[in-house]
Amino acid sequence: MGDLVDERAGGAVRSPHLAPPGGLSVWDADPDLGRVVLSVGQIAERVAELGEAITADYADRPPLLVGVLKGAFIFLADLARKISLPLELDFMAVSSYGSATKTSGVVRILKDLDIDLTGRHVLIVEDILDSGLTLSYLRNSLLARGPESLAVCSLLVKRSVAPRPDLEVAYVGFYIEPEFVVGYGLDVAERYRNLPDIRVYKAGEDPE
Ligand code: IMP
Ligand code: MG
Numbered sequence: 001m002g003d004l005v006d007e008r009a010g011g012a013v014r015s016p017h018l019a020p021p022g023g024l025s026v027w028d029a030d031p032d033l034g035r036v037v038l039s040v041g042q043i044a045e046r047v048a049e050l051g052e053a054i055t056a057d058y059a060d061r062p063p064l065l066v067g068v069l070k071g072a073f074i075f076l077a078d079l080a081r082k083i084s085l086p087l088e089l090d091f092m093a094v095s096s097y098g099s100a101t102k103t104s105g106v107v108r109i110l111k112d113l114d115i116d117l118t119g120r121h122v123l124i125v126e127d128i129l130d131s132g133l134t135l136s137y138l139r140n141s142l143l144a145r146g147p148e149s150l151a152v153c154s155l156l157v158k159r160s161v162a163p164r165p166d167l168e169v170a171y172v173g174f175y176i177e178p179e180f181v182v183g184y185g186l187d188v189a190e191r192y193r194n195l196p197d198i199r200v201y202k203a204g205e206d207p208e
Contacts, residue, residue, distance in 0.1 A: 027195055034200030037181055038174060043155075043198065046173050047075070050153065051082020053171060054123070061148075062087050063123040064115060068138065069093040070193065071127030074185035075155045075173075079125060090115045096134050107137040117145040127185050128156040130178075132167045139166060156181070156198075 027033060054063070062085045067076035069091050080089060093111035122142060129135055135152060143150055153171035160178035161167065182188050183195030192201070 027197075027199070032201060032203035033182070033192075033195075034202040036197050036199050037176060037179075038184075038198040040197050043173075043184060044078070047078045047155075048082050050171050050173060051079055051084075054079075054153070055082075055084045058083075058085055058087075058121060058123075061121045064088040064090060064117070064120045064147075065123050065125050066113065066142070067091045067125045068127065068134070069111065071185050071187065072125050072155070074193070075127060076125045079153070088115065088120075092138070094134060094138065107134055109141070117142060117147040119146070119148050121149045122147040122151070124150070124152045126152060126154040128158070128181075129154050129161050129167065129169065130158050132161050132164065135169075136164075136166050155184070156186075 063083075065076060065080060065083075065087055067073060067089065070093065076089075080087065090113045091111065092109065092113055094107050095110055096107050124135070124138060124142065126135060126138075135154070139150065139152070151170040152168065153173075154169050155173035157169060157172050157175050158178045159175050180188070180201045181198050182192035182201045183198040185193050186198065187193045188201050188203075
């Protein structure tokens with residue numbers, strides 16, 4: 001049990017479960033978090049638009065959404081409910097080696113799909129394109145499995161990504177500046193995935 005005490009009890013004890021004083025959320029009080037890049041409202045509005053577009057484009061061929069864990073789990077959950085089609089869902093988990101905030105380019109499949117892709121209309125759902133290495137690897141890996149079609153939906157694309165045919169993204173939520181961001185599924189060392197909006201992570205330039 002925590003040391004939960006409130007004002008009515010006359011106590012000055014602070015609980016880690018209570019918001020800090022002054023109406024700030026725990027997130028607002030976190031010195032490692034910078035400005036809000038995308039608000040809860042902006043994200044929700046855009047996710048609904050993406051869902052509508054996908055619903056229209058896939059009306060006659062319900063897609064198999066392939067969520068890329070872990071970063072895309074919240075986006076996928078919201079997006080899937082904005083697509084009014086009898087779709088299928090599966091997940092892959094990949095990890096790219098590297099430091100906390102930089103990708104090395106070596107991708108490893110930690111969990112593979114359960115569903116056979118043959119003849120299916122596959123839509124890869126990604127959280128963010130940074131260097132594009134993860135997506136490039138995933139695309140090639142899934143293309144080799146004989147899907148009827150393959151397209152990509154990424155919530156975020158960093159403006160630093162140079163356009164390349166193997167990085168074609170049919171559905172982009174937002175283009176953002178090449179800063180490290182967290183929240184709405186995106187982490188740094190497994191933290192901040194449950195931050196409801198998307199913010200700059202400013203603690204660092206991690207030591208390498
Ligand atoms: P890539 O550089 O495009 O291969 O990005 C690989 C993965 O790194 C993404 O799927 C994310 O999981 C992670 N990543 C890249 N940029 C960010 C960021 O700004 N915040 C959190 N994770 C990121
Ligand atoms: Mg990550």
